[in-house]
Amino acid sequence: MTAHPNDSSDPADESFASSSLSAESGGRTALRMERRLAHPPQRVWEAITRPANLARWFPSEVSVDLRPGGEIGFHFPGDSGPGMTGKVTDADEPRLFAFTWSEDHLSWEITPDGDGSRLTLVHTFGDRFGAASFASGWQVCVTALAQVLAGGPVDVEQDRRGTLHEAYLARFGELTRGRVEETGDGGLRVRFERQLVRPAETVWSQLTGGVEPLTGSPVPPGFTADNVPAGPVTDVRAPRLLAYAWHPEGEVRWELGTGTGHGPRLVLTQTGPRGFDTDGALVAWRARVEELAAGLLDAE
Missing domain, CATH: 3.30.530.20 (START domain)
Known part of the structure; x- marks a missing residue:
């Protein structure tokens, strides 16, 4: 199901121009979300691959060996555990950065779009009924990413009430x-x-x-x-x-x-x-x- 970006009353329209779910092999689900950013691909690449930049908008601290097969680590602030690890599957500067995170796979594709870029996230996972949580979480993160790229402070409202989550559930109607x-x-x-x-x-x-x-x-x-x-x-x-x-x-x-x-x-x-x-x-x-x-x- 593809989102309808012209419905300005939908809080899920504020970040991504489109969003959709598709069924993949093995019972997995792919969440695809796209957003235009007012910055060239190289600038976006640096924001999504450099740990110091990732720390400002990504949901966890990240360490990464930026090459295919390199290890990527995730650690949530305040978590005393060892964190999680994955593998980089693609690192084609400044076009494609992709990696595994536990059993999930995340792909960030950057394409030129006029004087800016189009960022496409494809998140593939097994928990289909978690899709609205993932989508609302990524909207918050990518809103913060845009603020990082703009050079200002990061000031993003979390979806604590659940309004954004429910908006994505309405978009992905098959989940209800x-x-x-x-x-x-x-x-x-x-x-x-x-x-x-x-x-x-x-x-x-x-x-x-x-x-x-x-x-x-x-x-x-x-x-x-x-x-x-x-x-x-x-x-x-x-x-x-x-x-x-x-x-x-x-x-x-x-x-x-x-x-x-x-x-x-x-x-x-x-x-x-x-x-x-x-x-x-x-x-x-x-x-x-x-x-x-x-x-x-x-x-x-």
Whole structure:
């Protein structure tokens, strides 16, 4: 899905002229983002490859042996651990700088564009549902990069509220749609996965309405959706999991696991026998997840 740069009401328009997601081999995803910079390629090259310049806009401190096969290291300020390492895959001055970072691959391509440059970032990764977190993070970073190139102070507002993250989720619309899966025992599963923008405790509070559920108790309304029956709670582990029966052969399950940057990763499933109304469930649960996500933007 390609972004629409003329929609000035979208906060995701402020940095990148375009952004898109594509499916790659092996179940990986490529995030492609482009921005025009008012500086020649050599100047941009120095800003994205020299550690002293990278330290001003990149999300970690970087050390690099700038040659194909050279080692690149990443260390987050305040982290007492050994940091992470990767390998430089391309170093074609002043055109292409690419490297691995853990299991991800980042490619920064610089092409002349009039009296400036066009910078294209392609970030390839395995966690497809982390794409909006990655996109919003790179927008903040590249906004800072532009300020470094301009020679002024770096003054970039972080996406602490999650507005930018949600704007990218809206752009990458496929990330908000659920899917239907086989369960392996002849049944079906409706599954939604979504990165949320508040801590798990905040999400849990929104879902429970402040009344802690117990096994056997009625399901708090926050965990339900229109036209989906709700039996008693069958499993609860605050603030990470709640499950309940909706059918003698089916379960609804809310799980809040480890996420990317902003908060927990929600995995919401409804299982049931073959023939249950999966189309209706997709509509009902998408509406409920969107309602939850909108409410979290205003949550403390």
